[in-house]
Amino acid sequence: MTTTTESLPRQAVSPPLPAAQRTGKPAALWLGGLVAATTWLALGVLVLKWPNKEVGFSDWAYTDEFGYFGLGVAALLALLAVGGTFTGRVVRLLRPAGQWLVALPLLLALWEVLTAKLGVLPSPFFAPPQSLIEVYGEDWSRLGISTAYSLRLLAHGFASGAVVGFVVGVWIGWSRIAGYWIHPVLRFLGPVPASALLPLAFFFAPSSYAAAVFLIALASFFPVAVLTWSGVAAVNKSYYDVARTLGASERFLVLRVAIPAALPQVFVGLFMALGAAFTVLVTAEMMGVKAGLGWYLQWSQGWAAYSNMYAALIVMAILCSGLITLLFKVRDHALSWQKGTVKW
Amino acid sequence: MVSATHTPDTQVAAAASTNGAHIDIRQVSHWFERKGGQGVLQVLDDISLTVAPGEFVALLGPSGCGKSTLLRLVAGLEPATAGHITQDGQPITRPDPSRIVVFQDPTLYPWRTVWDNVALGLQARGLLKQQRHRVDDALALVGLDEFADAFPHQLSGGMAQRVALARALVNDPQLLVLDEPLGKLDSLTRLSMQSELVALWQRRQFSALLVTHDVEEALFLAQRVIVFGQRPAAIRAEIKVDLPYPRHRGDPLLAQLRHEALRHLGLDGSW
Numbered sequence: 001m002t003t004t005t006e007s008l009p010r011q012a013v014s015p016p017l018p019a020a021q022r023t024g025k026p027a028a029l030w031l032g033g034l035v036a037a038t039t040w041l042a043l044g045v046l047v048l049k050w051p052n053k054e055v056g057f058s059d060w061a062y063t064d065e066f067g068y069f070g071l072g073v074a075a076l077l078a079l080l081a082v083g084g085t086f087t088g089r090v091v092r093l094l095r096p097a098g099q100w101l102v103a104l105p106l107l108l109a110l111w112e113v114l115t116a117k118l119g120v121l122p123s124p125f126f127a128p129p130q131s132l133i134e135v136y137g138e139d140w141s142r143l144g145i146s147t148a149y150s151l152r153l154l155a156h157g158f159a160s161g162a163v164v165g166f167v168v169g170v171w172i173g174w175s176r177i178a179g180y181w182i183h184p185v186l187r188f189l190g191p192v193p194a195s196a197l198l199p200l201a202f203f204f205a206p207s208s209y210a211a212a213v214f215l216i217a218l219a220s221f222f223p224v225a226v227l228t229w230s231g232v233a234a235v236n237k238s239y240y241d242v243a244r245t246l247g248a249s250e251r252f253l254v255l256r257v258a259i260p261a262a263l264p265q266v267f268v269g270l271f272m273a274l275g276a277a278f279t280v281l282v283t284a285e286m287m288g289v290k291a292g293l294g295w296y297l298q299w300s301q302g303w304a305a306y307s308n309m310y311a312a313l314i315v316m317a318i319l320c321s322g323l324i325t326l327l328f329k330v331r332d333h334a335l336s337w338q339k340g341t342v343k344w
Numbered sequence: 345m346v347s348a349t350h351t352p353d354t355q356v357a358a359a360a361s362t363n364g365a366h367i368d369i370r371q372v373s374h375w376f377e378r379k380g381g382q383g384v385l386q387v388l389d390d391i392s393l394t395v396a397p398g399e400f401v402a403l404l405g406p407s408g409c410g411k412s413t414l415l416r417l418v419a420g421l422e423p424a425t426a427g428h429i430t431q432d433g434q435p436i437t438r439p440d441p442s443r444i445v446v447f448q449d450p451t452l453y454p455w456r457t458v459w460d461n462v463a464l465g466l467q468a469r470g471l472l473k474q475q476r477h478r479v480d481d482a483l484a485l486v487g488l489d490e491f492a493d494a495f496p497h498q499l500s501g502g503m504a505q506r507v508a509l510a511r512a513l514v515n516d517p518q519l520l521v522l523d524e525p526l527g528k529l530d531s532l533t534r535l536s537m538q539s540e541l542v543a544l545w546q547r548r549q550f551s552a553l554l555v556t557h558d559v560e561e562a563l564f565l566a567q568r569v570i571v572f573g574q575r576p577a578a579i580r581a582e583i584k585v586d587l588p589y590p591r592h593r594g595d596p597l598l599a600q601l602r603h604e605a606l607r608h609l610g611l612d613g614s615w
Contacts, residue, residue, distance in 0.1 A: 245419055337457075
């Protein structure tokens with residue numbers, strides 16, 4: 001589609017050539033890519049040519065590598081931009097992100113200038129981008145193991161909390177007796193932040209890991225239970241009438257009518273539960289659990305290794321947004337019958 | 345569209361269910377409890393009515409008079425406060441797939457495809473695995489076999505109501521309870537659906553009990569029209585429509601009966 005729009009002005013100038021123009025390289029030129037490449041090139045040159053500000057101790061490592069990285073990205077983008085039909089598919093994927101590809105090196109350059117080059121943001125509290133390369137290059141095993149520990153803890157806590165929350169939600173939505181007894185308890189205890197129970201949990205639980213699983217489960221339980229309940233309670237009553245006149249049993253009404261009808265609400269609950277679970281996860285790891293990204297944050301802060309802290313924060317951001325993206329993918333698949341739902 | 349699909353299967357099904365249900369409503373009265381304990385509200389007053397096997401009966405009355413409540417009692421969704429309702433001599437105490445209701449809203453399940461919606465009754469009774477073809481037949485009967493994989497939000501109002509009809513007919517009901525099933529359709533769709541309904545009834549030979557507040561619709565479809573008064577609903581009159589099917593809307597007898605029905609409803613001033 002872009003080939004036609006960019007060849008239009010040429011057609012106006014020289015009408016006999018349009019076919020050749022359309023297949024030729026100039027027509028497939030990705031202008032945004034060239035702009036992005038120039039910006040990355042500028043970043044690379046800035047990093048390499050502008051000496052770091054001396055701060056007493058040894059110079060920042062990996063400054064040159066960071067500069068070469070900028071040059072490398074610039075070269076890659078330039079190749080893609082002029083690659084014509086050979087790189088068409090990659091360009092099509094990157095094109096929507098074109099403005100971010102320009103903004104990203106600008107932000108990196110600002111960060112680099114404020115930290116390594118001018119020292120406006122003082123070290124060691126602020127680390128330049130190249131120090132992250134150092135962390136990922138040299139401490140990747142410890143960071144990796146921490147990430148794996150966090151994921152394991154999150155999986156245990158979130159899964160058990162979500163399953164119990166879902167079952168309880170359906171139960172109190174369906175059974176009048178369960179609603180009478182459990183719902184007030186849920187309303188009274190549910191809003192208490194799970195991290196407030198941290199000391200209690202560590203005191204009673206057999207291990208700090210079990211305490212953390214319990215707290216994450218508790219934090220995920222509440223939103224899932226409440227939203228599942230409200231989803232089941234809000235099901236159109238005539239859905240039940242229809243199923244009952246068609247000979248449906250109580251079991252069928254719960255499994256085939258109430259639960260599918262409540263599913264959109266359940267996914268909202270899961271989304272909220274995941275956010276709550278992240279919070280409790282990091283808090284628990286910083287307080288008692290001796291592993292995981294929260295622990296890594298605490299540990300690196302204790303050693304004043306602030307670049308490690310930033311590196312861990314970035315891993316955490318990728319992890320959280322990745323998991324939420326995954327949840328939304330599952331949701332979109334399960335609720336493909338819906339149209340126009342909340343976007344992530 | 346309906347008469348075009350004469351598959352052998354549907355003929356067998358029709359032959360198997362030549363006998364519609366015999367419904368006997370005897371001296372039924374019904375009260376609702378008002379909200380907040382403010383006493384009770386009578387909606388039905390001493391209704392006695394029979395539906396012969398294979399008969400098409402329409403209940404005509406102003407909206408909110410309690411006709412739909414009577415249908416809920418017949419369907420077994422609620423017990424009557426006083427009186428008896430029987431189907432072939434057996435008292436009706438709970439919903440049963442031999443009496444299927446088609447509501448004013450199609451109430452299709454939005455998370456199920458058209459096919460899965462029609463399959464609902466067979467699935468609920470555990471018959472779906474052996475009798476999947478019945479779903480295909482029912483969809484063909486209402487002319488929607490090409491939309492089997494569509495979701496309800498992709499259908500028009502008339503198509504959705506046809507799916508609801510197919511969802512009822514797939515169960516081979518002995519009594520079809522129709523609660524203003526065409527009430528929300530546009531007038532053109534409504535006319536064609538009325539003819540389809542008659543064709544389906546003639547083919548499947550179930551008993552039919554239709555609630556409507558549309559005089560023409562009642563007279564065009566039913567063999568007997570029961571006219572109800574204001575709440576609490578009591579039977580005002582019974583009009584026999586002695587005309588063969590398919591009927592013609594311009595028939596002079598229909599115009600004459602219409603006048604009579606409106607007179608019973610107290611609306612003949614404008615006639």
